[in-house]
Amino acid sequence: MDQKLTGRAKSLVRRAHRHLWFETYAPVLAIGILAIVLFFTCAAFGIWQRIGDPWRYIALLATLVVLAKSLLGAQRQKPPNLSAAKRRVELDNALHHRPLDTIIDKPAFSNHDGAVWTTHLSKSQKCLENATPTKLRPTLGEVDKYYLRFVAPALLVLAMMVGAGDNYERLRSALTPGWIYGISAKDTNFEAWIDPPEYTLRPPSYFKNSNRVNAPEGSRFVVRMTGIKTAPRLLIKDGLKTKRVKAKRLGPKSFEASVIVNKTAQASIRIGQMTKTWHLDVGKDAPPFIQFDEKPKAGKRDKLIFTYNLNDDFGVRELFLSVALETDPDNTDEIQVDLPGTNVRKTSKEKASLDLTKHKWAGKKVVGRLL
Structure with a gap:
């Protein structure tokens, strides 16, 4: 048996089988699918958001009822089998004597006339070589006189273009349980x-x-x-x-x-x-910029006097002078410095003074920095 011809025959049957499935179930499920498309279209247009409940619930319930009725109708249909698909190929091509069965069949008796069988098989093969693929029959046209099968998808595409960027949110809201009140932009x-x-x-x-x-x-x-x-x-x-x-x-x-x-x-x-x-x-909040404007010096009553510059994008709430002994730089002590406000963003040549006469390191050499 020619493998190429066998493959062609299987391809013709598979195509016919798909067509039969569509022609069997599409007319029954069409009304249910139409109801779903219309509900989603209204959601994408923002209609359910605008009018709210109870209309959304009524439309959702009606959609579910129509869909359930369509599914029950589809359940009553007899699924097409491969034998029906073969007959469809033969019917559309006006082929007689079932050539699709003949090419995979064998003689029933061993003492058959070989010449007759060979001739019969050859004719069947020639018929299949000239066979053309099946075409869908206009089954939807019989139940859709107003071309809603074209209008509804077009409306859905238009609605999704109108609601672009918010389609998922509108659909989620339309299917979310709970009472939804209608809202309008002009009232918000x-x-x-x-x-x-x-x-x-x-x-x-x-x-x-x-x-x-x-x-x-x-x-x-x-x-x-x-x-x-x-x-x-x-x-x-x-x-x-x-x-x-x-x-x-x-x-x-x-x-x-x-x-x-x-x-x-x-x-x-x-x-x-x-x-x-x-x-x-x-x-990002950048770290504050702070530095001594000039070297600190001793003032009246042995107070430490210095000036500093400070700059921070969001302001400084606390300022400290950190000091450490020259002989022990890892051991530090922090003394709070008064700021000219509770939240200082910028100041220049700001004066400050600290009384360190009673500090534990008074009289010793220290290294200081502002924090």
Whole structure:
């Protein structure tokens, strides 16, 4: 038997088998798949976010009922087998005497007429050499008079383009259990700010006339939403990484979402076609610059007098003079130096004096530095 012809015959049968499966189950499952596509389309368009419940629940329940009915109908269908696929190939090519069975068959009796069998086998092989692949029959057209099989996918693609960047979040929200109230961008008020780390002693930085703000590493970004009963999640984009933050309810119509930011990021909240965006330019807290302006000297009443320069991007809260004996540099002692404020960012030629007359190393040579 020609292996090439056998392979061609198997290929024709497999193709016909797939067509039979589609023609058997597609008309039955079409209505269920259509219901799912329409529900997802509404989610991508933001309709469920806009109108909320109970309409979302009603649509979801209707979708599940239609899908269940379609699945039950599909269960009643008889799955097509390979024998039916062979008959389909022969029917579409007007082949008689079942050549697909003949090429793998053998004579039933040993005393058969070899010439007759050879002729019969040769005719079957020639028929298959000229056979063409089967084509799908328009079974969906019989149940879809309005071409919804084309309209629905096109609407879904359009909806996903409209909701680009937020499709997963909208679908997740549409399938999340719990009561969802409809929300509108025009009813929502936003207030956002940055809470710097406590050690900086800096007040919150609000987004007033700009949607961009500089923040030290470790700051907390906070956004408060009012005027809505259901809040979308906050989206944080850090390069290629994204993170969703759930908002915490503060009152019947107020929510707050917050997140610690350690890198430059973009925060956003989308409601319908409105996207509120905040740019967070996060920088590392560089160590403070501090040095003696001139060499320390003795003043009145033997006080140590010196001046210094100080500069820090987020401010200095405490300053110390660290001293160590020249003969024992590893043994240090720190004396606090008074600052001209509670949080000093910059000062030049700042005067300071320390009474070290009662210090344990008074009268001895020491090495000092500012910390």
